[in-house]
Amino acid sequence: MTVLERGRGDAVLAAAAGAMGGAIDPAADPVPHTGMSAEPAHACAHCGQPAPAERRFCCPGCAVAFDTVRSLGLGSYYQRRVLDPDQRPPRPEAAEQRDLTRFIAEQPDGTQELTLAVDGLQCGACVWLIESVLGRDPAVVTGRVNMTTRRLRLAWRGSREDGTRLIAAIESLGYRLVPFDMEALTAARDETGRALIRALAVAGFASANVMFLSIGVWAGELAGWLDSMGPATRDLLHWVSALIAMPAIAYSGMPFFRSAAAALRQGRTNMDVPISVGVTLVTVMSLSETMSGGPHAYFDSAITLLFFLLIGRVLDHRARGQARAIAEQLLTLRAVDAAVLRPDGTTVRLGQHAINPGDRILVGTGERVAADGTVERGASSVDTSLVTGESLPVAVIPGGQVFAGTLNLGEPLVVRATATGGATLLAECVRLIEAAEARRSRFVVLADRVARAYAPAVHLAALLTFLGWYFGAGASLNESLLIAAAVLIITCPCALALAVPAVQVIATSRLFRAGVLLKSPSALERLAEVDTVVFDKTGTLTEPSLALVREGLDPEALSVAASLAASSRHPLARALVAAAGPVAGREDVVEHAGRGLAAGDVRLGSWGFCVDGGPSSPPPLEGLGREADRGWGEGYRGTVRGVSTPHPNRPPQGGREQDGTGTASPTQDGTRQSAASPELWLTRPGHPPVRFGFDEHPRPDATAVVSRLKGMGFGVHLLSGDNPAAVARIAETLGITSWQAGQSPVDKVAAVEAMGAQGHHVLMVGDGLNDSPSLAAAHVSASPSTAADISQTVADAVFQGHGLSPVTNLISTARRARRVMRENLVLAIGYNVLMVPLAVAGYVTPWVAAAAMSSSSILVIANSFRAGRVS
Amino acid sequence: MTVVLYLLFGSLVLGGAGLGVFLWSLRSGQYEDLEGSANRILFDDDGPKR
Known part of the structure; x- marks a missing residue:
């Protein structure tokens, strides 16, 4: 949901594509025509998201990614890939600023190693693509993706810049990579799971062998009309069973014994207590039978019971482990670095927890805010979906509050931190x-x-x-x-x-x-x-997501607006396009981040954007400050004076909340929220402005x-x-x-x-x-x-x-x-x-x-x- | 009757070897990524693996 400024996006992607340096061999590339016939006509050929009709891709990033993949001879990726709707689509977005120095580990043999969380793995084809792309780079020693935990282990010979280049190359294909903190990683090694599997292996080995011996014993006992097995052989088999089963029971029963002991220490019993007692008792009883030469030895029952129980435990643990790994990955994907402005004017990148209240942080476009704070400089809109679940970006101006974890969509902001690390809303x-x-x-x-x-x-x-x-x-x-x-x-x-x-x-x-x-x-x-x-x-x-209010709308105005909105990823633009149906997008649309879209004389966006002369000229309406230009989609607040053109689509003034001041009026969360419904305006020369209202x-x-x-x-x-x-x-x-x-x-x-x-x-x-x-x-x-x-x-x-x-x-x-x-x-x-x-x-x-x-x-x-x- | 002893001994040794191999494969991390291993056999790689 980032609003890409096209110029910047193109520059990032061109650099990444140039960094590939791989052999270009079109002859080796199978052209994936047939593979895409199953997709609807207006899905982007690279990421599968809706693309404007008559265009093959939804954005220039996808076009570059497509060409990169094909030029490397990896075009069969598109035939094999199965898009997973639960995963983030592989659409390249402006990479978040990140300094990798803290995460890279230098190995004794000179290679640099880094583990990253990968967001957007759709299926095995993505693993193949990433590994193939990395494998073609001569600097890479290891580039291996773990599909279960969604991690990429990358080792290369060279400098840290090489690492950044490699990561940019993968991100240009549409995946998002976030480095893992090494401490968090080592803590995540699954010792319990391994211990369970070892216990399972031992129990399996023992139960199979003891069962073999028991079949011998039973056959010997029950073969009435054959010579039955004499007591000596039976005792021998019992003893051998004992020698196999008892160490195995002692080892593989440990998970149950430990859990039972823990419960008993707290003065309670749980399900493991009777299991432990029963297994121990059966073993002791069978041993005493064996020692006295009796017929009833049940080593096979004890060890096989443990085997089956352990199967259940291992499967259960794996299922939870998967859920745990994904939760860890999600938390990592949200971890944030910040650029802190030092008093002497230099900038240093610190981890979230190294920021102190009172520090000034520079939050760039596309970057996540690292701490709760007040905006000192800059006006932009932030995506607060992480905090509030709201799909609509919220405008912020100097004096406004932002929260850790929200994403800055517009121009860079300088934020003075008020609550950091453990004191942020997120941590709370x-x-x-x-x-x-x-x-x-x-x-x-x-x-x-x-x-x-x-x-x-x-x-x-x-x-x-x-x-x-x-x-x-x-x-x-x-x-x-x-x-x-x-x-x-x-x-x-x-x-x-x-x-x-x-x-x-x-x-x-x-x-x-x-x-x-x-x-x-x-x-x-x-x-x-x-x-x-x-x-x-x-x-x-x-x-x-919000939906367009359709009453009283002119269908022609709607399709004109949709032709502009087709190339934007702003949630309101998407809702507009969804309501308009298939529309050919215009080629000449320029997006002004946080304000609106313009194609020639036609403008679609916030009120201030639509009526002023351009992004840099001041608004012509009197009495309006910067507040009128809230960030497009915001409900309009402010008194309007001196408007010369009649606007029949505007509701009467009395129906709006009048808030003439420029200060933020905080709601419970401290962020600005519009009381009126979000809206977009469409202005065309020769036509009255049209208002599009959105509602939930x-x-x-x-x-x-x-x-x-x-x-x-x-x-x-x-x-x-x-x-x-x-x-x-x-x-x-x-x-x-x-x-x-x-x-x-x-x-x-x-x-x-x-x-x-x-x-x-x-x-x-x-x-x-x-x-x-x-x-x-x-x-x-x-x-x-x-x-x-x-x-x-x-x-x-x-x-x-x-x-x-x-x-x-x-x-x-x-x-x-x-x-x-x-x-x-x-x-x-x-x-x-x-x-x-x-x-x-x-x-x-x-x-x-x-x-x-x-x-x-x-x-x-x-x-x-x-x-x-x-x- | 001694053949039974030989057979018992032999089966235990072989079984123990199997168990040892399994524990080694567990320690060398072959069970870390079952989904990935399942998908890798379908990859079409002609060059040497890294």
Whole structure:
């Protein structure tokens, strides 16, 4: 969403293309004609984004990238590539200013090494393209992309400038590269995952071998009409099993033993406690059987149980690891350097955390602001979508506030930092999130709650059985141990352990098919308890992008405006083009950053831009200062005097807010927001000026979803940071009676917590950074997939698509899942309770116990499938 | 009966070797990027790899 000034963009890209220096061999390049026939006629040939009709590319950057790829002989990239709609499109944008010195590590052999996060990897073809492009450069030693973690490891011989050149080359193709901090990187090495896989490998090896031996033993025992295996051979096989299994159990059981010990130290039990106790007991019992030459040795059961459990743990850990890596990547992509102006006039680049309050920072075009601060010099517009989720840039002038993480779209600004590092709004939100998550992790899942009561009872029963048989009935040690083990096995929480996860897996995959990604398994249980739903407004209840208000518009004016807007990426221009339909873009459009578009005499943009003589001449209207030229798309504020041409499309003065002063009137966030709707003006010689108004549209099914929620008995609330007029309008349209406007992130958290204190369980649905603390504070939360990265990271569920129906889908699925979970628990416990008296009485040998346990597990899994049926 | 002992010993040695090789491959980082490895076999590279 950056507004490229064409001159600068071309210069950057020409330099990058020249830096490639690769062999140009058109003959070797397969021309990708056929590969693009599947794409619609007006998609850019390079990045797949909408291009003006009759033009092959959406911007000069894409054209250069296309030529670069083809001239390197890598044109087959376009045939192989599959564009991923969730990824950033490969459209080259003006690179953010970055100094790499802090991130480059120099190796002992003289190579420079750098790890970067890559944004915009669509599929394997992109990996191939990047590696091929890097491979052709003679300075590169290693250029390897890790597709799972989306990182590029780059090592080269030469100077730091070579590194910058290489990175610019890749960025010119449309990817965004951000260097990783080395400390953050080493901390991210996945030790737990590796330990789990090692345990899995050992358990696998051992269980396979022990199973082989056990098959021998069983065959020997059961072959009634053949010579059965003598006790000597059987003992030998038992001993060998013991020698293999026991070290393996000791090693691969460590994850479970450690977790159980940690829980016991806190005076609680979790699911790992019965598993650890059971495995240990079976091993000890089998060892004593082996030593006394008895027939019942169950090493195979113990080690195979560990093997299967570890498979589950490894897969689960990998799934979370992927989510973790992506979250880390997102955070890195937002990390910012800043150019700090020293008192002596020099500029030095520092990391975000090295800036102090009172420092003056130079924020260039296309650069992100590194700290909260006040603007000292320069007037520009900033993209605050990271902070507020608003798609529309906000104008800032000297005296105005900017926040860390926002993107400067216009001319360079000098900002005096007021809050830095940990004190910025961004960091504050992260802290609120962490505090809320800490509170939330104390939510004990149902399975663990049951385990707390169940496990001690079961162990007590086994102990009493053992004591009863050994002391009471005078049985031998072996026999008593055997019966106690049978009791423990028959009460084994396998079915119990499966009761909840099986339902979670099925419900989660059903939601996934419906376009909802449920990120935490405990979220299902929390969702089932919800009785209140709180929505954010912009981007959640309404579509994330603005739409053109079409009433009373002249279609001819619209198509003229669209022909100018076609080449701009400003969100309002895009909305205009979307409303106008396919229109041929004009070739001669010049974009003036932050103000508007001009093609010859025709102008499209802010009011001030349209009526003044040009970018450098002062506005002719009297009584207007710089404030009239707000940045195009802003609602117009200011009194107008001395206007000579009648403008029938302008609404009467009384309908606008009059704010004659030039100072910013801060809203809750401290940024300027227009009270009136955003607009664009079109002026043509010989025609009256035409006004295009934009408004937010609620999502298509928002009204239906709200009424359905109310019908189901939920309290529905709306909390928004926007001004009261806009919020009231949406609330009325959708039928929400309880709403608050002008809420800061702290206000939202307070409101959510107040509801929680009243005993309500709140589902919070929101999308911007200013929602993320309340997303974390709510009982359970959901975000649309268009949300700011950090909201998606914090929310329990992320849903795709244009509609809001996933919200009701989530709740009804969760309720159904909870019902089935409870049924499962009843089945699991009831089945076992029936069998326990039999086991205590000694009628159950361990293998019968295992069979009973397995069948109860199968019953539980079969019942879980009912959670996947469409209700 | 001694053949059983030889077989047991042999299978353990071979199995242990397999386990050792797996642990080595884990340590050398071959499981870090499963998606990338899956895609790399489809690449059309004629030149020497870096």
